[in-house]
Amino acid sequence: MNRTRYVLIGNGAAGNRAAELLRERDPDGVITIVSRGTLLQYRRDRLNDLFDGRTDWRDYLVNAPDFYTEKGIRVRRQSTVVKVDADAGSVVFANGEAIGFDKLLVATGGERYLPDDLLDFADQCHFFDSYEEAMTLRRALPDGGRVLILGGDMAAIGLARKLREHGHGVALVPHERSFRPHLVDEAAQGPYLAALEKMGIEVLAPGPIDGIEAADSGSGAKRVRFAGGGEATADIVLPAYGSVPAVDFMHGTGVEIERGILVGATQRSAKENVWAAGNACQLEPTEKGIHIYNRDLVLQMGEVAARDMIGDPLELFEPGYAQELALDADGGLQSIFFD
Amino acid sequence: MADTAAQPIYLEDRIRKIEESGRLKHRSKALPTWCPGCGYYAMTEGVTLAVERLNIAPKDTVIVSGIGCASRFPFFMNAYGFHTLHGRTLPVATGVKIANDRLTVLVVGGDGDGFAIGGGHIPHAARRNIDITYLLFDNGIYGLTKGQTSPTSVVGFETKTTPYENRDVPLNPLMMLLSYGASWVGQAYAGHPHFLADMITDAIAHKGFSYLHIMSPCVTFDKTTNTYQNLGMKVRPMPDDHDPSDRMAAMALASEIDRPAEGLLYREDRPTLSDNLDAIIREAGGTPPPHRQPAAAE
């Protein structure tokens, strides 16, 4: 018999949700999740808990390994997709291996956005996008140590809150991409920055970064020099400028990409055997392409895509546009990205 | 004396002569139990003469037998004897020789023991050129088990196991040994005890694997084919012009099964198994222990 081969690129919520649903509806399908990482799907959004002592990565897994075993879902990790041939129906990995697919879901999510002026100093920075990065950061942060956040997206701000709880010093250098994924004009940032200060976060003057270097030998502290003069030191420098869809590898596959992969109501791309979901996709029509996908929406997308992949599409759903960033009565930040 | 006059045989002179020959010391106390007239008696006497001539002490002689009429051979000799298993004489003898090169190792066995059940060992003993002497007693029948067909039984031979006559072509032992690379191959006839003794002597003296094919009747179970009378008529002396270093010539002789020639068919000198094993030891940086070296080698 001919078993449908589903390849899901991306080990996040969308991909995993889709896989789960595909399995429910197509018991015989061959389902493969492809991931660049080493770990099974885990809750990146919960990594703050590391600072509560929950350091064992197993605690963040969404499902235990035998969940996949039982469901017969393969998870190819440490596998970087370098090329997709939609017409031939094949996915090629970095090690030259190719696997075939009948239906492809791209759910690679977003990848870290790093301003050009920081590219040279990445190795002086810490990040918080994966368990590995988070653990590295935590190990590098001494008790009561100070963290300097550049930009400051919602994930970083969430972390900042946690760090404060644990008595760490946190400073933040505002940037037009602060508060991402919320879109907040620099001009409109004032009250929100104030809210941050209320949270005990020292807000520094914005400005381009001139360089980042080790503060002094041994301590591991970093010094950040600002183009406009002045500098700041911290134990950890954490660039946090939000993310952009990680879809570069999809160029030239025949799908239409603006920011993300343009998909229709059923998450299907311009290629009839390619779907996209989560932060990798861009819903049409876009008004200026603004899209804020929280976890629930991402799960929905995965589900919609899966339904369509098995040929049982849901009727169009209204992507619930998330509210803007807001302040509560006593001036605290309100965001769907805070759980 | 050359003259044909009946020389009187004065018993006490004979007895003295035998006594002086010294060969009796190679006999055990046990009276041989072969059928009266059996060629094994000639072989026994030949061996006692040979080892005496070669001045080999009984304690340095090891006689290995298998199963068959030869199996009791060691019991009738005053030598270290090992009555082993059917067809396994050569392996055991190999072990004995490898364990101690000082020993003169004789293997005695019949055509059944050697070429039927034991056939697989002969090529290797031969090619390794282990320095032992294999006295193969070929009477073309199984005697101990009371008369069954053997690998050298002639076609048409009727025995208990071939009541409708043997139809299998007998093998040619000499041809085999020659092609196996035996370094000494000879043939003798039990009815010519003096020549037999000489051949046994040469076979033992040869340094390497010596194979002596001894034709003999089975006086009890074969009254028709290999009788003393028939064999006596068949055998012929080795042609004077035969060159024992010519293997092909030897094979030609071996193929004349109707006119078996008595004497040395082939001989060559090449290193024995022990020589080679000791060479290996030296190459490996060891020293062959003296205790098993031939006295000469010490």
Next chain:
Amino acid sequence: MSVTDIQVTICGSAGDGTIAAGDILKNTMASIGFKAIAFDLFPAEIRGFGKCVSRTRISSEPVYTLKPEADVLISLDDTHALAHIREAREFGVVIHEECPIAPAAEGSQVAEYIEPGHLPYQLPMRNMSEQTTNSPRSRNMVALGFLAGLLDMPRDAFHATIARKFRGKAKEVSTQNVAAFDAGFDAALAVFKLDDVRFRAPAEGAETGAAVMTTGNEAVVRGCLDAGIDSFFGYPITPASSILEMLAKDMPKRGGRVLQTEDEISAVGATVGAGYTGSRAATSTSGPGLALMTEMIGLGVMAEIPCVLLVSQRGGPSTGMPTKTEQSDLNLAVYGGSGDAQRLVVAPTNVYECYELAGYAFELAETFQTPVIVLLDLYLSNRHESVALPDDPPFALTAGKGLSEHDPDESYQRFAAAADSISPRAMPGEAGGIHTITGLEHGAEGRPSDSADTHAEMNRKRHDKLRGALAYRDLAVTERHGDAGKVDVGVLAWGSTYGETLEAMKQARAEGIRCAAMKVKMLSPLPTAAIEAFMDDCGAVLVPELNHEGQFANLVMSQTGRPVARLSYTTGEPMRPGDILREIRHLAEGRGPRVVAQGPNAAE
């Protein structure tokens, strides 16, 4: 936890250096004081691109067997590793090649089969090897280095071992391998350690350097050499071939003679011949060969000839499973042959005992003038253990009653009666001892006799004399471990299975079950008294063994007349401690003996 207990499985194809990598790993660990046990799996047909698997368990505590699962699985050849992917435990590490020579076909890569529970590490071993050594041949070193780096193993110890291993080869061979190793090591330092596979420095005071990784067959060979073996006759057969190979190399250095015979019959025949002549002689074989040898063993028994047979069992019957382990030749070893042909049979339970028993076998053979079978199995023959063999061997270079012990006034009788039923033995070349021996029943002087009295008396003699072997010098033929005194469950085991038995017993005791185990190193004659004493202490007795019929259980029951619970199955693999533990629990619950003769999976 401060205990280190890591099992590494390296899987590759012949030529990938799989076994070599394993050797370096285990030798390094042994050299720095870890206990290690290892079991390599070779292709049945050497060369070709047969599968090679090297399994090594490294522990800071004594270990007696391999674990069923690996903590780390290294694939040097995915096509072979695929089958072993499940061997890695959940959250175990899988290290595999990132860059195959050609774009690999779908389904040919380990990557595709790595279990969700595994932690995969793709590594461009080929590239790294070629970068550092201009050749892909050192992929194994790269992988090993990566492993060492990943587990924070001491780099220098590996360097030393690598240097040792390639001693004698060209200098650059060693340096290139070290370079490849370091490349891997450094690569590992760069990756985030999920910190799951734990490696701890060996316990303080673990003496380093003394222990060497040794296989059962190597230990047997050392035993033979240390016991002064003179002659050896062998015929190649898995898994005993390496004994012949190693002796062929090492015996000549000590003046010994080795002959590869035309078959096993010839091998044992020559061994008997040499033994008769006073040479310390041995042969080696496996079950099928032993079957061929039984007739000659009977002769050895009858003619009272010392000789040693080193037998490594494999899956049977017939050609069976040449590369699988089994303990199904006990009956053959103990009973094989015609007539009442009792001989000595000793069975080592670990690598050190392979050395010990192989060495003592020659003494036993000479002292009791009989064939001695040293009964190993493939698992014991091929597995490595870190053992420290004595510099000063315990073996006597001569043994047994010689001609000198016979009263020169009396005429010499080879089989003269004696209080201990052992007669002075003369050897060819000795004056005054001339005699003939035979496979026929014989009287005291050796001459054949079929008298009823003689036969009865000689049978008695041949059996009685062997009793002495149960109390020979300081050779312990049984050993008890675990709880002393009365226990709920006693496990009676022999051969390689005793390792799994100890593991299972440890766990059982950890679970609070009063449990003891007894190893039986001599199978013939059977130390019945010691066994019965052990049984007296046991609420129930379990006999685990790798055969279908429960041959050892049968032996014990027939000689003690007491019931035992059996755990006998044949998978071709070593027994799983879990299966033994399961039976121990079963018996501990007071549920009666049961016979478990199915494979482990079916057993629950």
Next chain:
Amino acid sequence: MNHAAGRFQASGGTPAEAPAAGNESDDSNIRFSTDPRDYKWVADNVPCQEACPAKTNIPAYIRMIAEQRYDDSYEVNELANVLPGVLGRICSRPCEDACRHAWPGNGEPVDICHLKRAAADLRAPGADPTPQPFPATGKRVAVIGAGPAGIAAAHDLAIFGHEVTVIEREEKPGGMLFYGIPEFRLPRDELAAEIGRALGPGVTLQCGTAIGTGDGETPLAALLADYDAVLIATGTMRAMRLPLPDHETEGESEDIIRVLPDNEYGLDFLVELHRGADKIVGKRVAVIGGGFTAMDCARIARRMGATDVVNHIRTTEEFIPVTREEIAQAKEEGVKIRGMRSPVGIVTDDNGRMTGLRFKRNRLGEWRAGGRRQAIPIEGSEFVEDCDTVLVCIGQETEHDFRPDVEIGLDRWSNAEIDDNGMTSREGLFACGDYVLGATTVIDAIGHARRIATGLDKWLMGKERRRPVVRIKPHDRSDRERAFDFIPRVEMPMLSMDSRLEELAPEAELGFEAAEAAEEAKRCYLCYLNYEINVDDCIYCRMCIDVAPKHCIKLIEGVEVTDAGGYGELIETEDWSKVRAIWIDNAECIRCGACADVCPTNCISISRKELIWETDSEGFA
């Protein structure tokens, strides 16, 4: 030694050169041996020849009969015993007592004697042996007495080339042969013929010439003067006196046997009878004694019409020195033999006529020489047996009346004492036969005479010219079949009883037909065949033992060597390491030849070993 001569003599008529069967055609490999071991071998192995005083080569002549070579057979005899035809009838046959065939387990002896006669009877008429004498020596020898000894000696001396004169007192030659032995045992024409042949060329016979100092007698001294040597062969012609306790008082001259009518000495009775005197006997005849003379007297008495003839003997039948046949035939003819008694006196009636004999009973006592037993009288056991005639035959002795002029030394039995050559105490005077031996048998006398003849010749010529030698000749077969061993002894055909008793003359024994002779001849073991294992070729396979009819082939470690230089016991062994040889024990061997037939290496050789006379006219060194 001079072989040429040996061969010459051998071709003089020994069977060696007699035309023979194929296996004898080649003479090149004959050997002659004087090795004592060979003499001993013959002595041990050919018991008949050894027992024969004349050393007759018995196996040879018997074999020739089997081959129907009667002339050769007769010749072989003649060479040894001079008078085959005579001895073939009346010989005392010591050979038959010794015959291997008579040994325990082997059955009855071969009828050696009668085969001798058969050779004589069956040979071609007039085919006499023609011995070639030595060149004449010119020596003259006188032989006194033409009895068996005289005839034999004269015959030999003539062959030695001497000129011989035989002087006989009686009218006819033959001595006891003519005057003692009755015609029914020895036909006179046969006797005359043989004597005539024996005393052939070179012998002068003077009968009716008495030696003595009386009228018409020739003094011995004169003979000694005339001849180079004189040989006395007068035998024992005087009957021994019967000692009778009742009549001890009477002196020699009053011997009651001589004075009382109807009493007579058997010897005198026979001599007178054969001189031609009329002799009669009563109905009841008592013969005292158990020797040949006694038997002859008894059987003659039967033929003279006596109805009740009794032989009274001191012991029993088995101890009397006559052949079994003799006794058997006598009994057939009605002669009674009464044993265990000794006469003590003559019983006479009032007018002095003899009526009977008084005896004492005897019991058997000690053994005596020659297998006799002592008889010990039992006191008070006397009894009387009536009879009409008494013939006393208890023995004979030498008489010396004929030489009052010449003294010679005598032994304690008053027989002549002689040296090795046979010479008496008187230079040149020799003696032989019964005159030296005392009363013996014909063959004893002949055998002795021939030895003395050799000695006399040696004395005359100063060197030995004849001696025994062992002739050894390869022989390729046994000449026998095992079946021969089971042939029963052939009975001698006898004249019917009534025609036997009618008159004195007719011969009782009719002699063998050719077929009978051949059959009997087959029975002979041919002991002269020597079966020997050539130890060099022997492989000790014991096949010969396997087929041996008895324990005649032995595993031996040694053999006793006797002082005589011959072999004694074979020392047997079952210890292989001591088995020096497998050897045929010729004492046991019955020459069946089975062993030689089966030997795989043909190491069993057969050779004929015969004791023959080697002669050399030049004498031996």
